[in-house]
Amino acid sequence: xxxxxxxxxxxxxxxxxxxxxxxxxxxxxxxxxxxxxxxxxxxxxxxxxxxxxxxxxxxxxxxxxxxxxxxxxxxxxxxxxxxxxxxxxxxxxxxxxxxxxxxxxxxxxxxxxxxxxxxxxxxxxxxxxxxxxxxxxxxxxxxxxxxxxxxxxxxxxxxxxxxxxxxxxxxxxxxxxxxxxxxxxxxxxxxxxxxxxxxxxxxxxxxxxxxxxxxxxxxxxxxxxxxxxxxxxxxxxxxxxxxxxxxxxxxxxxxxxxxxxxxxxxxxxxxxxxxxx
Amino acid sequence: xxxxxxxxxxxxxxxxxxxxxxxxxxxxxxxxxxxxxxxxxxxxxxxxxxxxxxxxxxxxxxxxxxxxxxxxxxxxxxxxxxxxxxxxxxxxxxxxxxxxxxxxxxxxxxxxxxxxxxxxxxxxxxxxxxxxxxxxxxxxxxxxxxxxxxxxxxxxxxxxxxxxxxxxxxxxxxxxxxxxxxxxxxxxxxxxxxxxxxxxxxxxxxxxxxxxxxxxxxxxxxxxxxxxxxxxxxxxxxxxxxxxxxxxxxxxxxxxxxxxxxxxxxxxxxxxxxxxxxxxxxxxxxxxxxxxxxxxxxxxxxxxxxxxxxxxxxxxxxxxxxxxxxxxxxxxxxxxxxxxxxxxxxxxxxxxxxxxxxxxxxxxxxxxxxxxxxxxxxxxxxxxxxxxxxxxxxxxxxxxxxxxxxxxxxxxxxxxxxxxxxxxxxxxxxxxxxxxxxxxxxxxxxxxxxxxxxxxxxxxxxxxxxxxxxxxxxxxxxxxxxxxxxxxxxxxxxxxxxxxxxxxxxxxxxxxxxxxxxxxxxxxxxxxxxxxxxxxxxxxxxxxxxxxxxxxxxxxxxxxxxxxxxxxxxxxxxxxxxxxxxxxxxxxxxxxxxxxxxxxxxxxxxxxxxxxxxxxxxxxxxxxxxxxxxxxxxxxxxxxxxxxxxxxxxxxxxxxxxxxxxxxxxxxxxx
Numbered sequence: 001x002x003x004x005x006x007x008x009x010x011x012x013x014x015x016x017x018x019x020x021x022x023x024x025x026x027x028x029x030x031x032x033x034x035x036x037x038x039x040x041x042x043x044x045x046x047x048x049x050x051x052x053x054x055x056x057x058x059x060x061x062x063x064x065x066x067x068x069x070x071x072x073x074x075x076x077x078x079x080x081x082x083x084x085x086x087x088x089x090x091x092x093x094x095x096x097x098x099x100x101x102x103x104x105x106x107x108x109x110x111x112x113x114x115x116x117x118x119x120x121x122x123x124x125x126x127x128x129x130x131x132x133x134x135x136x137x138x139x140x141x142x143x144x145x146x147x148x149x150x151x152x153x154x155x156x157x158x159x160x161x162x163x164x165x166x167x168x169x170x171x172x173x174x175x176x177x178x179x180x181x182x183x184x185x186x187x188x189x190x191x192x193x194x195x196x197x198x199x200x201x202x203x204x205x206x207x208x209x210x211x212x213x214x215x216x217x218x219x220x221x222x223x224x225x226x227x228x229x230x231x232x233x234x235x236x237x238x239x240x241x242x243x244x245x246x247x248x249x250x251x252x253x254x255x256x257x258x259x260x261x262x263x264x265x266x267x268x269x270x271x272x273x274x275x276x277x
Numbered sequence: 278x279x280x281x282x283x284x285x286x287x288x289x290x291x292x293x294x295x296x297x298x299x300x301x302x303x304x305x306x307x308x309x310x311x312x313x314x315x316x317x318x319x320x321x322x323x324x325x326x327x328x329x330x331x332x333x334x335x336x337x338x339x340x341x342x343x344x345x346x347x348x349x350x351x352x353x354x355x356x357x358x359x360x361x362x363x364x365x366x367x368x369x370x371x372x373x374x375x376x377x378x379x380x381x382x383x384x385x386x387x388x389x390x391x392x393x394x395x396x397x398x399x400x401x402x403x404x405x406x407x408x409x410x411x412x413x414x415x416x417x418x419x420x421x422x423x424x425x426x427x428x429x430x431x432x433x434x435x436x437x438x439x440x441x442x443x444x445x446x447x448x449x450x451x452x453x454x455x456x457x458x459x460x461x462x463x464x465x466x467x468x469x470x471x472x473x474x475x476x477x478x479x480x481x482x483x484x485x486x487x488x489x490x491x492x493x494x495x496x497x498x499x500x501x502x503x504x505x506x507x508x509x510x511x512x513x514x515x516x517x518x519x520x521x522x523x524x525x526x527x528x529x530x531x532x533x534x535x536x537x538x539x540x541x542x543x544x545x546x547x548x549x550x551x552x553x554x555x556x557x558x559x560x561x562x563x564x565x566x567x568x569x570x571x572x573x574x575x576x577x578x579x580x581x582x583x584x585x586x587x588x589x590x591x592x593x594x595x596x597x598x599x600x601x602x603x604x605x606x607x608x609x610x611x612x613x614x615x616x617x618x619x620x621x622x623x624x625x626x627x628x629x630x631x632x633x634x635x636x637x638x639x640x641x642x643x644x645x646x647x648x649x650x651x652x653x654x655x656x657x658x659x660x661x662x663x664x665x666x667x668x669x670x671x672x673x674x675x676x677x678x679x680x681x682x683x684x685x686x687x688x689x690x691x692x693x694x695x696x697x698x699x700x701x702x703x704x705x706x707x708x709x710x711x712x713x714x715x716x717x718x719x720x721x722x723x724x725x726x727x728x729x730x731x732x733x734x735x736x737x738x739x740x741x742x743x744x745x746x747x748x749x750x751x752x753x754x755x756x757x758x759x760x761x762x763x764x765x766x767x768x769x770x771x772x773x774x775x776x777x778x779x780x781x782x783x784x785x786x787x788x789x790x791x792x793x794x795x796x797x798x799x800x801x802x803x804x805x806x807x808x809x810x811x812x813x814x815x816x817x818x819x820x821x822x823x824x825x826x827x828x829x830x831x832x833x834x835x836x837x838x839x840x841x842x843x844x845x846x847x848x849x850x851x852x853x854x855x856x857x858x859x860x861x862x863x864x865x866x867x868x869x870x871x872x873x874x875x876x877x878x879x880x881x882x883x884x885x886x887x888x889x890x891x892x893x894x895x896x897x898x899x900x901x902x903x904x905x906x907x908x909x910x911x912x913x914x915x916x917x918x919x920x921x922x923x924x925x926x927x928x929x930x931x932x933x934x935x936x937x938x939x940x941x942x943x944x945x946x947x948x
Contacts, residue, residue, distance in 0.1 A: 176370035179340055182358040184387045184437070194383060198374040 052246045063246040077238070079230055081254055087230040088219045089258075091147075095154025096215045103159045103211070104204060107166025108196070117167065128160035132218035136225045146229055150222035157218035161210040169203025170196060201273065209266040216259045232258075286441060286473050287314040287337060292346030294332055306332050308499035310346075312492060314441075319467055320475045321484040323532060324494035324503075325539055330477045331445055333494070337475060338364045338443050350441065360388040363439035367446040369426040371418040371433075378414045381405065381433045388437040404432040408462065424455035428462075435466065442467075444476040448483065460486055461516065468513050481532045485510075486519050493532060496539045503539070506531060530716065537599065538606055545612040556589035559776040563593045563783065566604045566616030569813040570717075570735050571820050572645040572764040573617055574803050575845060577812050579790035587789075588782040597811065600716055601686035605631050608638065608769055615768035615783060617644060619689035621861040623767045623884045628862070628871040628940050630688065635940050637770035640853050641784045641886035641893070644791060645764045646844040647754035649691055651698060652742050653731035654724045658749045665702040665751060668730075672709050680710040683720040683732030693864045694757050695733035700931040701913040706868070707933065724748050735763065737819045744819075754842045758911045760850070762857050770883060780886075784893035788851060792899075795846035797822075852894075853885035856919045860909050863922040867929060872938035873922060880940060 037054050044053035057063045065072075070082035110117040135156050139149035177199055181191045223233025232255060239247035289312040295303040306329040314320055322330040335341040336348055339358040348355045350362060358364075371380050381401045389397055405414050408428035418426050427447060434442060447463075448456040464487055467474055478484050484491045488508050495503040510522045519525055545564070553562045563585075567573040576595055579585050585593040596613060598604050605626065607613035622638065629635035653662060662671050672680060684692040692714075696706040706712055710730065715723065717738040723729045725747045742748040754761065766787055773780045793799055800822045808817040822843045844850055858881055866873035874880050894900060909917040918925055926935055 174370075176366055176368060177372060179358070179364065179366065180370050180372070182340060183338065183362075183364050184360055184384050185358070186387050190383075190387060194375070195372065198372070 052249060057246060057250055060246045062244060063250050066247065066250055077228070077230060084230055084232045084235045085258060088223065088232045091150050091231065092154055092215045092219050095151040096158050096212065099155045099158035099211060100162055100208060103162030103207065104166050107163040108170055111167035111170025124160065124163065132157045132221040136221060146226040150226055153222040154215045154218045158211040158215040161214065162207040165203045165207030166200060169200030172203065173199045205270040205273065209263065209270060212262050212266050213259060216262055220255060284316045285313040286316045286351060288349040289337065290346050290349065292336065292343035292348065294329065294336065295344045305499045306497055307501070309501050312502065314473060314475060316473055317471045318473055318489045319487055321488040321491045322475065322477045322494060323479065323484050323491055324500065325496055325536065328494045328496050329500040330494050334443055334445055334475060334477050338362050360437045361439055362441040362443060363434040363437055364443045364445060365430050365434045365447050367449055369418070369430045371426055371429055373418050376415050376417055377410055377429050378405065380429060381436050384433045385436050400436055404436040407435070407466065408432045424451050424459060427451065427459060431463065440473065442472050442474040444474060446477050446479065457516065463487065464514065481529055484532065485525060485528050486514065486516060491532065493535045496543050503535060534600060534602065538603060542610065542612060553592060555591065558589045558779045558782055560779045561589060561591045563590060563614040564596050564612065565593060566596050566598050566607050566613040568598055568601065568617065571737050571807065571822065571843065572648055572735060573812060574794045574807060575644050575787050575790040576617060577806050578793050578803065579786045581806055582793065584786040584789050588786040590779070590782055590786060601689065609633060609636060614772060615766060617764050618767040619686055620762040620765050621688035621690065621693060621865060623765065624858050624862045624880060625688040625865055625871055627880055627884055628874055630865065630871040635942060637883060637942055638767050639770045639773050639884055639886045640765040640767050641780065641889040642766040642787055643762050643851050643853055644766055644787065646760050646762055646850055647842040648735045648763050649694060649733060650753040651695060651731060651733045651751050652748040653751050654727060654729065654748045655746065656727045657730060663749065665698070669702060669704055672704060681713050681729045682710050683715040683723065683729050683734065684712050685717060685734055686714055687870050688865070690761055690763055691733040691735065693861060694761065696868055697864065697911065698752060698757055705931050737813065737815065737821065740821065741819060756912060760844060765853065773886065780889055781893050784889055785897055788893055789897060791846040791851060795844070852890050853887060855881040855885050856909060858884055859919055859922060860917050863925060866935045867926055867932045869933035869935055872936040873926065874940040875937055876939055877922065
């Protein structure tokens with residue numbers, strides 16, 4: 001039947017109608033995710049893979065407790081997922097903040113001074129290729145203690161995108177703006193606040209957004225080798241050691257979800273701070 | 278040079294600018310630029326993209342430093358940019374995160390930090406109001422239109438009270454209406470504040486409207502100042518006044534000519550120019566110049582019918598110029614191998630009439646005869662002016678008014694015939710009227726609006742006005758000098774010496790084309806051919822060669838005068854005639870266009886390449902053409918004695934103070 005204009009209008013005004021109309025948006029991801037879970041369920045039930053089926057996360061006692069009671073605290077390392085995450089996030093916050101401060105400062109410097117850039121660029125390019133896990137032993141040797149070592153690993157992983165993007169942002173300040181500053185003989189303080197930072201801000205935020213993802217990746221690596229500390233990374237590693245496969249799966253899903261939330265949060269912040277650019 | 282020590286604010290002294298290239302080496306953008314800018318002057322820099330006009334502006338701004346030479350502001354070398362020479366950039370260069378007010382305040386706060394903040398606020402507000410942006414003061418640049426943004430940029434520049442305002446294509450990205458408004462605004466502000474400004478532009482009208490002087494830059498590499506035009510239109514100006522000022526069109530056409538010339542040279546440079554020798558000819562790749570005229574038919578025919586190729590010239594390009602001046606320049610700088618030209622041009626250039634050193638030009642062939650006529654405007658016809666006697670009486674009774682008649686070029690037969698005709702009828706062509714060189718298409722418009730009395734021009738422009746009812750024909754070919762030479766083939770003597778066989782082949786191809794054009798059976802086809810946009814780009818029925826026109830319903834004499842009687846080929850028609858060239862040289866000397874050469878015998882010997890013509894005619898089996906023409910006698914019956922041109926000149930009553938001089942010519946050499 002060809003919908004008449006009237007019926008179409010009626011369909012779009014009711015909630016059901018809206019749902020039907022926007023189905024192109026929500027239907028494919030739903031089908032994709034659902035299909036994936038279904039396949040996983042079937043493969044697990046037929047014994048083709050050793051992983052527990054998704055449904056077992058709810059049927060199994062240990063994982064169900066973890067899902068239902070994220071805030072429990074039985075002392076020691078036996079804490080709910082919320083506390084585990086919080087501990088990890090606080091490490092990330094420290095390492096990431098440090099990376100942002102140093103990264104933006106160094107990025108601006110090398111962006112403004114091509115000479116310094118040429119001197120250090122090979123080093124930076126080399127260092128940023130080192131995987132987070134490879135930094136762990138070095139960090140432990142450097143700091144001797146778990147906590148600062150973990151923060152260092154996060155810092156060193158997260159700094160490169162911030163640094164490189166900031167430098168690029170500074171280099172990309174349009175010649176027009178530089179010319180305006182030159183012609184007006186702007187003081188460097190005013191140039192910094194009125195021209196450089198606003199102009200480079202979109203680039204800086206791109207760096208910050210990439211880095212938050214990397215920092216969250218690095219926390220897992222850092223915590224896996226930090227025995228005896230609360231944190232989502234160690235939680236997964238501990239589960240593996242004790243052969244709680246269900247807990248591993250749950251931990252991994254949790255990690256992915258947090259990472260996604262952090263990324264969205266940065267994206268939102270970006271649109272708030274530098275709108276329309 | 279000047280005796281008045283006008284205060285010059287900026288002095289650009291002999292600067293060069295080169296840029297290092299990526300692959301090593303360097304690009305010379307500007308070379309030997311010298312310019313003085315006086316206080317209160319508005320200067321435009323105009324030229325094609327990439328000619329270095331923005332580079333020059335940047336060096337005045339101090340944003341860039343010259344490789345050689347110096348730029349002085351108030352006697353001090355400009356080493357760095359500063360607010361005393363504020364720039365309005367093409368793309369506005371507003372900071373998008375600051376509002377209109379903040380953008381202007383940023384500049385004012387930075388530059389005028391010493392005065393109180395309330396005074397600074399007042400200055401900001403004053404300039405926001407000056408450009409009429411009060412209601413938009415709190416908006417961000419992205420929320421504004423292009424025109425409004427540029428107004429902010431101008432306000433920002435003016436707010437800091439610069440000694441010198443530099444504008445880099447300020448209105449280039451704006452629509453025509455906005456551009457017009459902003460130009461008027463800028464003009465008004467400049468007048469009120471007596472600003473000194475330098476503006477880069479590629480808009481000819483904008484340059485004429487705003488400037489006191491227009492600096493025209495040649496194309497790079499190594500651009501320099503190709504010419505400076507003074508705009509003598511009084512201020513304050515309005516657009517309408519400027520457009521109607523008598524200087525407007527000549528300034529405009531001067532700039533457009535300059536820009537076209539630059540384009541032509543650039544095109545020429547971009548093509549390969551190695552001399553291609555083939556088929557026993559020294560050069561087969563030729564660029565031939567022509568103007569959109571019915572008399573260009575032989576060139577068009579030779580191209581269309583493969584006559585060039587038949588005689589071995591495989592790669593001939595026809596280059597359409599808009600004015601004879603373009604042909605002169607093309608021959609001088611060597612971008613043209615040969616060209617269609619007015620019959621008087623070879624001797625004129627050989628005698629140095631084009632203002633440079635004498636450049637020997639030779640002609641092996643007369644391409645066309647007749648095709649000209651004198652037209653008077655309808656305004657005169659309505660007052661009863663129908664004959665030259667009427668016109669003489671009319672001039673007497675309207676002595677106070679300016680009387681202008683249009684010609685195409687001083688060397689063309691139009692000029693020489695019109696002057697002769699006027700003088701023979703007791704009208705002094707310089708004192709009683711004013712003859713002005715105008716592009717043919719513009720003459721028509723000028724005749725229509727009555728700013729010229731009449732003109733002498735070739736077909737198809739001759740009969741166009743009559744058909745459209747804007748004028749009447751008072752004298753045609755038959756009434757002045759039947760069979761007068763009109764257009765010839767001209768080329769440089771050094772070229773002729775370097776490529777003697779090509780010279781003959783070219784003459785043969787065009788002589789054969791002339792033969793084709795002379796056949797009335799082909800005229801319809803010729804009209805069709807010439808109507809193409811590569812040639813004339815007008816309707817074929819507008820292009821006539823000799824047939825009487827049926828749709829002119831005036832008297833028999835008039836309709837005959839309005840008809841071109843083109844002759845392209847025939848006994849004694851094509852052979853270059855020394856007598857005729859001497860007559861033309863004598864006429865040009867009579868009107869002080871050139872001195873009468875004392876060595877006129879030598880000049881005629883060299884200009885008229887009778888030998889080349891005879892060889893070409895013989896090889897085509899057309900020996901009969903070598904017949905010598907008789908002496909010259911025009912409508913007034915006065916005989917021209919080719920043995921005594923000086924005596925002839927002395928016997929004329931109406932003439933200028935002519936001079937006689939030896940024209941030193943180098944012996945013919947290879948190019």
